Amino acid sequence: MKKFLAMSVAFAGLLSLFALPSHAGISLNETRVVLTGPKKETSMLVLNDESTPIMIQSWIEPFSTSSDQDVPFALTPPLKRLNGNARQQLRILYQGMGLPADRESVFWLSVQEIPQKSKDENILQIAVRQRIKLFYRPAGLPGDVDQAPSRLQWRMMLKEGKPGLEIRNDSAFHISFGTVNIKSGSSSYPVPATMLPPYSSQSFAIEGASSLAPGGATKIEFESINDDGVAVQHSGDLSS
Structure with a gap:
């Protein structure tokens, strides 16, 4: 421990010799x-x-x-x-x-x-x-990019024996997420989704949701990021 502290102090002293850009x-x-x-x-x-x-x-x-x-x-x-x-x-x-x-x-x-x-x-x-x-x-893609997030499909599942969520995107557009949360009663469970490519699905384990069984969640609340970089609020229904 003493050796670690000594090395930490020495490293901090070395950094103090330099001016860092703000x-x-x-x-x-x-x-x-x-x-x-x-x-x-x-x-x-x-x-x-x-x-x-x-x-x-x-x-x-x-x-x-x-x-x-x-x-x-x-x-x-x-x-x-x-x-x-x-x-x-x-x-x-x-x-x-x-x-x-x-x-x-x-x-x-x-x-x-x-x-x-x-x-x-x-x-x-x-x-x-x-x-x-x-x-x-590309020109002529089917559907509307602004409507694509509201047409996502959400399904509760088991992932590695734990509660999980599958998200399916049947559109031709990438869908970028700000936040994704499963709502169940007064509880909220975050989902680490960032972006879903066209015509694809992804599944995620739900941390801290050991008691959340398929069919027990009520709805999804999420933010999608539009072409202007603005977060747009949505809600969706879950299937099981």
């Missing part, structure tokens, strides 16, 4: 980007919130780290010097092929701040990255 220097004008076909181009803005110049590096990558999916987009400029309090438009260009025509596709769009090298060697420079979702939505 916050990130860039902001984005979007929380998500949606490119809707047949358009092949859209854009977003990056703002340097600081008074000093920075470099920004931008790129698009597969949403899943385990995916070997091609990225049929170009992002320009990929590298740019941004003066203090200036803004830069990023153009997102789709090459026009390589993605499914019957459903949405999703990617990560990242913008990383690369600070100018400090003249003070005691300043610790940190490159801060912001990452948002990029959706490609």
Whole structure:
């Protein structure tokens, strides 16, 4: 224990030798980007919130780290010097092929701040990255993206012998969640759902719900995130 405390104090002392930046220097004008076909181009803005110049590096990558999916987009400029309090438009260009025509596709769009090298060697420079979702939505998809969350199907089940919830999305759209809660009487049980791809289902164990049996819950209350990044409240019925 004494050795651990000594190491902790030494590490804290080492950190005190450096001045850390107080916050990130860039902001984005979007929380998500949606490119809707047949358009092949859209854009977003990056703002340097600081008074000093920075470099920004931008790129698009597969949403899943385990995916070997091609990225049929170009992002320009990929590298740019941004003066203090200036803004830069990023153009997102789709090459026009390589993605499914019957459903949405999703990617990560990242913008990383690369600070100018400090003249003070005691300043610790940190490159801060912001990452948002990029959706490609083909033209002519069936249904209405704003109505898709209300058409989700919710089913109580057993997952590994414990109460669980299955969510089914029969739409062509990704559905992003803010919060998801099962309501049963005066109790509320959170569900760790984040996003459901088109034409898919996911199941989740319900933590702390050992007494919640299939058929015992009453309803679902959840938030979906729309194209503007706004949380929209919904409720749904459970089946068993």
